[in-house]
Amino acid sequence: MAEETGMESGMETGSSASSVTVPVVGSSAASWPSVSASSMETLAVDSRSSGSSATVRVGSGTFQVVSRKPRRPMTSRDLLVTLPLALAALVLIVLHAMLLFDPNDTHHLETPLALALARQVIDGPETLYGPYPAGRPWVIIHPPLYYRMCLPTLWGLTNGLGLPPEQAAMVAGRSLSALALVVVVILTATLARLDGASNRAGLWAGLILLGTALTMSYPVTTRPDLLGVALQTLGLTLTLNGLKRAARTKTMPEVAQPGEGWVVAGFVSFGLAVCVKQHDVVLGGVGLAATLFGVGMKWLRWQTFAAALALGLAIPAGYLFAENQIAQGRLVEALLTVPGEMRVIHPVEPAMVWELLKETLRRLAGPLLVAAAIVLVRPQAWARGRWLDLVLAVALLGEAGATLGLYTLSSGAWLNYALQASVLLAVLVGRALDRALVPNPASLKEIPSPSQAQADLWRWGVVGLAGLVMAADNFKLARHEWTFRRAEAQQIEAALNPAGVLIRSAEERYFTHAPQYNRQLGRITLAHDEWLYQGFEALALAEPRTLWLKEALTKGGVKRVFTPDDSSGVPGLGNESLSRLGYRRIGRFGRFVVWDRPDPPGG
Numbered sequence: 001m002a003e004e005t006g007m008e009s010g011m012e013t014g015s016s017a018s019s020v021t022v023p024v025v026g027s028s029a030a031s032w033p034s035v036s037a038s039s040m041e042t043l044a045v046d047s048r049s050s051g052s053s054a055t056v057r058v059g060s061g062t063f064q065v066v067s068r069k070p071r072r073p074m075t076s077r078d079l080l081v082t083l084p085l086a087l088a089a090l091v092l093i094v095l096h097a098m099l100l101f102d103p104n105d106t107h108h109l110e111t112p113l114a115l116a117l118a119r120q121v122i123d124g125p126e127t128l129y130g131p132y133p134a135g136r137p138w139v140i141i142h143p144p145l146y147y148r149m150c151l152p153t154l155w156g157l158t159n160g161l162g163l164p165p166e167q168a169a170m171v172a173g174r175s176l177s178a179l180a181l182v183v184v185v186i187l188t189a190t191l192a193r194l195d196g197a198s199n200r201a202g203l204w205a206g207l208i209l210l211g212t213a214l215t216m217s218y219p220v221t222t223r224p225d226l227l228g229v230a231l232q233t234l235g236l237t238l239t240l241n242g243l244k245r246a247a248r249t250k251t252m253p254e255v256a257q258p259g260e261g262w263v264v265a266g267f268v269s270f271g272l273a274v275c276v277k278q279h280d281v282v283l284g285g286v287g288l289a290a291t292l293f294g295v296g297m298k299w300l301r302w303q304t305f306a307a308a309l310a311l312g313l314a315i316p317a318g319y320l321f322a323e324n325q326i327a328q329g330r331l332v333e334a335l336l337t338v339p340g341e342m343r344v345i346h347p348v349e350p351a352m353v354w355e356l357l358k359e360t361l362r363r364l365a366g367p368l369l370v371a372a373a374i375v376l377v378r379p380q381a382w383a384r385g386r387w388l389d390l391v392l393a394v395a396l397l398g399e400a401g402a403t404l405g406l407y408t409l410s411s412g413a414w415l416n417y418a419l420q421a422s423v424l425l426a427v428l429v430g431r432a433l434d435r436a437l438v439p440n441p442a443s444l445k446e447i448p449s450p451s452q453a454q455a456d457l458w459r460w461g462v463v464g465l466a467g468l469v470m471a472a473d474n475f476k477l478a479r480h481e482w483t484f485r486r487a488e489a490q491q492i493e494a495a496l497n498p499a500g501v502l503i504r505s506a507e508e509r510y511f512t513h514a515p516q517y518n519r520q521l522g523r524i525t526l527a528h529d530e531w532l533y534q535g536f537e538a539l540a541l542a543e544p545r546t547l548w549l550k551e552a553l554t555k556g557g558v559k560r561v562f563t564p565d566d567s568s569g570v571p572g573l574g575n576e577s578l579s580r581l582g583y584r585r586i587g588r589f590g591r592f593v594v595w596d597r598p599d600p601p602g603g
Contacts, residue, residue: 084467205430
């Protein structure tokens with residue numbers, strides 16, 4: 001077998017030079033061989049945006065000859081784009097940091113998920129999916145991998161530091177989500193540069209993602225969404241990188257395909273993503289199609305494809321089967337049966353889907369504005385995409401279709417379903433922006449004249465202005481979030497201590513529609529997801545609230561109820577009003593209405 005030695009040369013592939021000096025990596029200049037071009041046999045050629053390489057045979061040796069085009073370094077004019085995008089990202093990073101240490105929920109219904117996570121150390125890991133008796137109404141419909149990955153940190157915080165389980169669960173869950181965001185940003189930058197694009201394409205893609213308002217509080221919330229996004233993005237990155245590596249060596253059958261392991265690893269990541277969120281399958285489908293294309297092009301062996309596919313299917317099937325056995329069959333009911341029942345209980349209204357679509361586009365306004373700026377400054381940048389842009393565009397369309405489908409299937413759908421699409425959008429926009437702001441896209445070897453460079457400066461200015469608008473919009477959203485939280489904290493303080501009324505203890509308080517306040521200020525064993533619990537009740541998978549909640553409000557020690565509006569109804573109790581349960585209205589404090597049940601005579 002021919003010897004392989006890594007080499008670099010200034011020779012362009014296909015050069016007409018009669019001889020070339022081939023520098024051998026790690027050797028001295030005196031030992032570099034000079035060979036005749038006519039004596040070299042070309043085995044493979046790989047052309048990329050970063051240069052070209054040719055594998056040649058000279059006598060009995062096989063050499064890699066590389067011609068590198070100069071990298072486009074960051075210039076001062078690039079700061080006109082980078083700084084506004086960094087500012088937009090910084091606004092949300094500061095918001096994330098503030099929310100990370102906020103004891104209140106960072107996202108609606110974070111508390112029920114955190115309590116389900118905490119139950120693993122309260123009652124044992126096998127109780128994650130029930131049963132749900134009185135005092136344990138913490139239902140979930142997610143696969144278990146995210147909750148299991150939080151478990152080591154949860155154990156350490158509760159047993160090592162002595163934190164209460166619910167507090168430890170918030171720390172563990174938020175930390176894993178924050179770590180997942182870091183991984184997603186790194187993968188976004190890596191994916192943007194996968195085919196040899198410049199470093200600034202990766203930098204801009206990462207900043208655009210960090211500045212996308214759709215992410216908002218998800219990076220610091222006890223929810224599995226971002227972990228699923230990280231695993232899907234990792235799977236796509238590994239698979240495409242493996243196919244790229246395999247394609248570069250397709251004409252050298254005597255050399256082992258270097259990309260096969262990457263493809264297999266990518267399918268493993270796709271399988272793990274399904275173990276985090278059951279609908280995280282779109283990028284797995286894109287990776288499957290791309291791998292089949294690679295097999296058809298003879299970049300990969302059929303055996304490799306079969307092994308990758310088998311692992312990608314076996315991992316979620318085997319893991320979820322084992323977890324279902326531990327949960328005594330309740331996992332399948334939570335993942336499949338309950339969501340179907342919720343569609344019957346709460347059918348989706350077209351107006352709701354329309355509102356979701358408008359809010360999604362509203363939160364994606366930043367990257368869409370940058371994309372529009374690219375059309376303005378150099379529209380052909382979108383047409384100059386390469387194979388990677390085509391794959392990413394197909395993946396984005398697939399994710400957009402899946403998001404719309406989920407919006408139409410579940411009345412509990414929210415913007416988290418569009419998180420994966422926002423990652424793909426950031427990568428595509430970052431790459432297109434890199435192409436749009438090349439001084440002379442016709443030939444990277446030509447240096448533009450000072451007058452031409454000055455004339456092109458407006459392009460950077462336009463995109464920079466779009467970045468500033470993106471930053472201003474993020475600041476507006478962050479200020480609204482912070483203002484709302486401060487106002488609600490003041491309203492809660494007033495509602496807890498009404499003038500001239502007996503102060504009630506935490507065990508005597510119950511908040512409807514606000515499980516986070518039951519965790520912090522009320523009876524924690526009554527905190528639950530009121531919308532989702534209906535599905536479990538309807539299927540007799542959880543104890544009816546007409547038993548345990550009604551008893552708690554009438555006989556179990558709860559004396560004060562807080563509702564978010566003037567309604568006197570309590571979710572789960574049907575037509576039973578607070579008045580019929582013996583409560584009287586004390587007053588309204590902001591958006592909270594306070595009801596109190598007087599103590600019995602002599603009590």
